[in-house]
Amino acid sequence: MSHPHPELTLPPVLAEGALRVVALGGLGEIGRNMAVLEYAGRLLVIDCGVLFPEDNQPGVDLILPDFDYIKDRLDDIEAVILTHGHEDHIGAVPYLLRLRADIPLVGSQLTLAFVEAKLKEHRITPVTLAVKEGQTEQLGAFGCEFVAVNHSIPDALAVAVTTGAGTVLHTGDFKMDQLPLDGRVTDLRAFARLGTAGVDLFMVDSTNAEVPGFLASEREIGPVLDTVFADSPQRIVVASFASHVHRVQQVLDAAHRHGRRVAFVGRSMVRNMTIAADLGYLTVPDGVLIDQKKLDTLPDDEIVLMCTGSQGEPMAALSRIANNDHKIAVGPGDTVILASSLIPGNENAVYRVINGLTRLGARVVHSGNAKVHVSGHASAGELLYVYNILKPRNVMPVHGEVRHLVANGAIAVATGVPAERVVLAEDGVVIDLIDGKASVVGVVPCGYVYVDGSSVGELTDAELKDRVILSEEGFLSIFVVVSSADGTVLVGPQIHARGFAEDDAVFGDILPELTAALEEAARAGTSDTHQLQQVVRRVVGRWASNRLRRRPMIIPVVVEA
Template identity: 55%
Template structure:
């Protein structure tokens, strides 16, 4: 896997820091950044992006490792800022390329990552760090700071190098009353700023939203009110890594004297790790196994499951479709979607709400109750970071381009020279030295699709074919021709799938295909591939004009002797 270079970067000078974002810029997900210094590489985060409806069959989307794929032996370590999938989800795929890359992160972050790696039969070398720790890793001196987000144990990392100090925030918000009481370490960040931050890489997700985000604690009363008012069973759907949200759900269940049931493999695994490490507190005799929950009265149980984004295979969708083996939803039950609505998932989520409502459930969600707040800071919080850290330069990360641009403007508003603000994209090569920051090259950066057991083999062309199959249907056209005289010995035989019309509708186009082949043969054409293209064009024009559709067309033109071989093989089977 070699990198495709759009603009070749120069040879890296001694003590110059090269920064290459391999994902996470221009998108919300697959966050990964490589830092190179004097021939050695440090990576921060390695996450996945989840597919959209326009990417049928795709399970996950990985960062494009190609820019460093032939240099993995130079990688000193992988720093993980926190335990969300868009920051740790691609770690197994990187470690399959080199399994002894040391992982550095907080206890919870590494606990979640190690559990994921165990499923891939990879045992990593892990280094646990805490806030204010300093750690030398090859050419890099790392320093860690507590930041708040929607999962516990998040750490920003300062990377000290001869070229200057870079601060990578990971995902952040300024929560003044976090569930675990661990506020953002502005004292330490202020000290770092006084020492000098040469480049700030900061979360941009809500940079275009004015003001300040609300505390995670603020959703607690609405969750509690919903659970206390429920008369039937309660089903709450949220992300399996949202430990703070789950803690408030558990607290509400305890107050309502309900037993709590975790549903789904990732939910059981992640929350089990959080409880074991002391980040989730569940009173004794509160948690029950799914198999035992069926014997409890419906008004004494609360299920916590995945599927708040309408994912077809997640627990909540199966419940809504009546396909879950243990849980049924009906009249008098309450379903709480305690998460955000991720852009692109609107149709799936609304369909899910409709199915649940049709079954008689009362559905509570962000649109009708205060049951979710963002884990990312609004512009006011980002301004606070800029004013505390006082960076000389800025390179916004983590967000679509509208978010990156808004973050860049915040940097300028707080006094950063516009010439020292870099709005990059995935694959951009950015060099930091004592002379400043400069874009010096560009690698092509593709989406790497995970499709079942396949990694990186599915292309955009394949996805286009799948979309065509899904939306427009499929037609095969089989023709057998005697190339000695141009006589058709088979067909044209047309078969369609995914079109509402009966196959008899194609009777009108068969003579057109026969004439097109005859004309081509008369002109001296004997190449079966060329004849296939003639069949495709003839059939495609007719379908477009007559049926107003653009299905996938697969023409198959066989010479007569091949037809005979196929028929004999069928007869002898």
């Protein structure tokens, strides 16, 4: 992975009494959040999430943090603290526990319940410690205090980690909704108390640092949903994150008010909402829920389907509905609500789903044309308040693309944090906190680890590039038989093309040139078939680039006879 400090080498040995922070994901991207803190030879991990692939990563299911940095030090890990239950913070936990199954997982009740359900599918029984806001725990060399923060999922926590080198406050994902649905606001009193005691390094959510002002409250979504429900003559399909308990609660309440029944669609949606209801985080009005199998017994104007796929994920329920590849079909008169924001990188996939649904005749309501979603991340105005309350000595923006990190750093400087104490880092960059000052000291390898079907980490960037070439540029195979005596061409060249719009006759232009190049190479003393294959690759590649304006994958086969 690239990083903003190409001059850096591997970091030095950690100085005695110093604290080291290495982000293995989440810096320079939205996803796969994971930070490793090191003190006195021990490690503490904060979050362990996944990143979802983009269009230029065909065949990839998930992208994991790179565990190589800690793979040889698994026994040094005191615990993994999970700030909340979103996939970009907990999704990679099963893959880490495959390396060491008894690493303690620390988090809130709902977060651990979501993780345990996920681990059950991987046949892993974890060691867990449930914590609440206001609770303190000594995890080996790390003193941890947990602080309530408001986010788009219940039970989110920030964590203040205290060592002999100072105190690090990691917000996780947070915002400052003053009227949250569950009444659980971000605990600014605890932030103020920590600030008074002294926060030496503030690791703070950057996702909305470019968004001015303050976010609207989740409560403003309810009236909008009511209006959409009242204007919908037939079925309503609502797509949301499978962990967005607050949004599902609003849909259940709206359905109850409008005399509709709700069916959950999608395995993760059913699993998570069952957990949330069992633990008391989701209140289901009597008679509102119905099994998807019984939908045929209801008229269309009494049905609400709550499904996954708000980010255009190809295998999620909504994408399959949009592609007419699901047992649920939508058409004229139906309404589809995308109750989520666009995660950067997912725009094309989401618009593809919106277009597909619109083509089928459905009315699509989304954040671009109605207020059906409120972000879960603090905007610039909220970040200003937090900086002024905390007065941190050093700041390390986390959770965001580069532009978000830079914008967050600028907000910190505007509130009086010295510019040299704002550390802008990307994945793999090593930061040491020594004598109260945080600074970049090195970099460690930190690449993408791809989950591709049942394989983990076996797919390389080179192989992924080959997939992209195959999908975009096509494939050419060239078969030639040459004489082992004098190198003359006996059979061929024969060209087989896939993924080309041109007629096969176009390849006749290159055959004489290719034959001449092979025989000239033979006269020059080239007899090794591998070298002759390189001749074929160069000649055909140059011709395809100049004549067809394409850079296809070229597979030459040269056989001696």
